[in-house]
Amino acid sequence: MGRTTRPATLLRLLLASALAALTLVVVAPTASAEVDEGVGHRTTPGQSWGGRDRAFDWVGSYMVGDKQVFCVSFALKAPDTDEVYQPGDELLTKWGEKLSPDVAANISYLLLRYGDTQNPDEAAALAHLLHSWTAAPRSPADLDPAKPFNEIGYDIDLQFGKLPGGAKEAVERLRADAEANRGPWTASVTAPDEAQTIGTPGEWTVGVTNAAGEGVPGVPVTLTLTDAELDGEQTVTTGEDGTATLQVSPTGENPKVAASLSAPADRPYVQDPVTADTQRVVSTGGEQELTAEATTQAVTAPGVVRVAKVDSETGKGIAGVPLRLTAADKTEPALGQDGEPIVGEDGKPAVVTSEGEQGVVTLENLRTPQEICIVEVSPPNGYDDAFDPANPPSACGTVQPGDTLVLEIANVADQVPHTIPAGDQPTTVAQSSTTSSTPVGALAGMGVLALVASGLVGLVARRRFTRD
Incomplete structure (x- = not known):
């Protein structure tokens, strides 16, 4: 018995200890979340409702789950830091009525621009305007201090009068800002x-306009580029005129700039609390994404061709030679930077002329890359013999972006003749080393003639002498 009693006693003790521990866990109090007043001002005294005077009113934001929110159900319970919310419907007044389009647009704009403000005056101003638009009294009866929390209206004049001077100024400033810049954007x-060149920056513009068509300043715009590079940050902010200027360098033939930004929605939407009688809230939500884009075409940097017309032997330049600028086939015209054919008045490939002592001509602003040819149209004086009209001298090459292609066409001069021109008869001296004999008859005849001549001479001499 004794042995059986001890285990039973031990078991009862263990069960009792376990139950005691379980009881402690169940009844242990849980830590309660607290209301975290975010950014704003406490104003005194508070507006009375429910038949009670209140020491102060909090006019500003609350922190819920590390997020700044603003309440839009005046006098309901303020949310604590762990308050659970779920997406709700379109924001209505405390009385369940639709907001006018202008007021809804104002609220959406102010939440977008000031929903994350850390300025106490701006936060108080935003909270005041939200309650003024969503809980404005429909009649003096809505301000009866005896009204319960769910029926009391927001005493606009009383609440505004309690605000610090900076917050009062902010109320007017935010109201004017909303009136001027509300959506739709x-x-x-x-x-x-202008025509865009790959690798060369061009000026692009991003703009945001409001419902009145006026520029909206201070709008952050995120940029996405295709076939282009941006000189600066990928996010820009519009200036006072609602525009931002970008320096964009094309990297391809079809540069594109796309812009995206947050714009105020037509109507704001609320977050509904899971717990009853708790304030509905709004935050920086309620905006919509706007996008825009533009594209253009870009070409490579233009090229230059420098052609020299020279003598093939001396290398000296030949001026005044007509040269035709063509494509690689030596028939079609070459293209300019604008993509248009370079032609003369006759519609044929343009003809240029070599100039100066170096016989040079320079052709600029050519589309690149492009294979071109320079073809001689007609030969210069003194170079006709080597010129073949069916296959005239030419030079070809590929002009690259931003480069200068240097070409040279050499001509062979006509040969100088070595024969003496007809009409001149120079004396010709012929020499010969050949020996030849004279006939005997001829010699005898010559002797007789010599004797006769001698006799005649003697006769004449005697007669002349006798007379004397």
Whole structure:
């Protein structure tokens, strides 16, 4: 018995200890979350409702789950830091009525621009405007201090009068800002009008306009580029005129700039609490994404061709030679930087002329890369013999972006003749080393003639002498 009693006693003790521990876990109090007043001002005294006077009102934001929110159900329970919310519907007044389009647009704009403000005056101003638009009294009866929390209206004049001077100024400033810049917004991207060159920056413009068509300043715009590079950050902010200027360098033939930004929605939406009688809230939500883009065409940097017309033997330049600029086939015209054929008035490939002592001609602003040819049209004086009209002298090459292609066409001069021109009869001296004999008859005849001549001479001499 004794042995059987001890285990039973031990078992009862263990069960009792376990139950005691379980009881401690169940009844242990849980830590309660606290209300975290975010950014704003406490104003005194508080507005009375429910038949009670209140020491102060909190006019500003609350922190819920590390997020700044603003309440839009005046006098309901303020949310604590662990308050659970779920997506709700369109924001209505405390009385369940739709907001006017202008007021809804104002609220969406202010939440977008000031929903994350850390300025106490701006936060108080935003909270005041939200309650003024969503819980404005429909009649003096809505301000009866005896009204319960779910029926009391927001005493606009009383609440405004309690605000610090900076917050009062902020109320007027935010109201004017909303009136001037509320949505719907329009976004735009504008490409340059001028032709774009790959690798060379061009000026693009991003713009945001409001419902009145006026520029909206201070709007952050995120940029995405295709076939292009941006000189600066990928996010820009519009200036006072609602535009931002970009320096964009094309890297391909079809540069594109796309812009995206957050714009105020037509109507704001609320977050509904899971716990009853707790304030509905709004935050920086309620915006919509706007996008815009623009594209253009870009070409490579133009090239230059420098052609020299020279003598093939001396290398000296030959001026005044007509040269035709063609494509690689030596028939079609070459292209300019604008993509248009380079032709003369006759519609044929353009003809240029070599100039100066070096016989050079320079052709600029050519599309690149492009294979071109320079073809001689007609030969210069003194170079006709080597010129073949069916296959005239030419030079070809490929002009690259931003480079200068140097070509040379050499001509062979006509040969100088070594024969003496007809009409001149020079004296010709012929020499010969050949020996020949004279006939005997001829010699005898010559002797007789000599004797006769001698006799005649003697006769004449005697007669002349006798007379004397």
